[in-house]
Amino acid sequence: MAPVDIESARTRLLDAAEELFYARGIQAVGMDEIRTGAGLSLKRVYALYPAKESLVEAYLQRRDVRWRARLAAATEEVADPDERILAVFDWLGAWFREQGFRGCAWVNGFGELGAVSAVVARQARTHKRAFADHVARLVADAGLPVGLGPQLVLLAEGAIVTAGILGTDAPAAQARTAAAALLHAARGR
Structure with missing residues (x-):
C-alpha cells in the first residue's frame, strides 16, 4: 500500500x-x-x-463549515428578502430528505457529551450562534424587526429536532408556514 x-x-x-x-x-x-x-x-x-475529543472537535468544525456554506448558498440565490428568509426552511426540508439524515449533529453531540465535554459544548454553541447570526442578517436585510430573528431560529431548530426524531421532512414545511405568518405579521399584512 x-x-x-x-x-x-x-x-x-x-x-x-x-x-x-x-x-x-x-x-x-x-x-x-x-x-x-x-x-x-x-x-x-x-x-x-x-485524543478522541480532538477528532470530535475537528469533525464538528468541518461539518459546521460545510453546513453553513450550503445554507448560505441556498439563501443567497434567492433575490426577494422575505423569500430568502423562507428559503432557510426550504433548504432544511431538502436536508431532511437526504439519505442518512439523523437530525442536528451538534444537538446530538451536546445531548451525548455536552455536560462532560467543554469541547462539544463549545462547538454546539458556536454552531447555533452562527446559525442565529445568519438568520439575523437575513432579517436585517429584509428590513424586519430584530426580534423576529430569534423567533425564526426557534422555528428552524424545532423543525430540525422534530425531523430527526420523527424521520420526516414535514416539519420544514410546517415551520415555513409559521415563518411566513410571522413575516406577514411583521409587515402588517
Whole structure:
C-alpha cells in the first residue's frame, strides 16, 4: 500500500469519523472502528488526533463549515428578502430528505457529551450562534424587526429536532408556514 500524505490521511479520517459519529453517536464509536473505516494505522490516527475529543472537535468544525456554506448558498440565490428568509426552511426540508439524515449533529453531540465535554459544548454553541447570526442578517436585510430573528431560529431548530426524531421532512414545511405568518405579521399584512 502506498503511503498516504498527511492531508489525505486527515480527510480519510474525518470522513470516517463523520460517517460513524453522525450515524451512531460519538460515544458508541471507538477509535479502532474509525481507524478501520479510514484505512489508516492506529499510530497514524493518533499522530493526527492525539485524543478522541480532538477528532470530535475537528469533525464538528468541518461539518459546521460545510453546513453553513450550503445554507448560505441556498439563501443567497434567492433575490426577494422575505423569500430568502423562507428559503432557510426550504433548504432544511431538502436536508431532511437526504439519505442518512439523523437530525442536528451538534444537538446530538451536546445531548451525548455536552455536560462532560467543554469541547462539544463549545462547538454546539458556536454552531447555533452562527446559525442565529445568519438568520439575523437575513432579517436585517429584509428590513424586519430584530426580534423576529430569534423567533425564526426557534422555528428552524424545532423543525430540525422534530425531523430527526420523527424521520420526516414535514416539519420544514410546517415551520415555513409559521415563518411566513410571522413575516406577514411583521409587515402588517
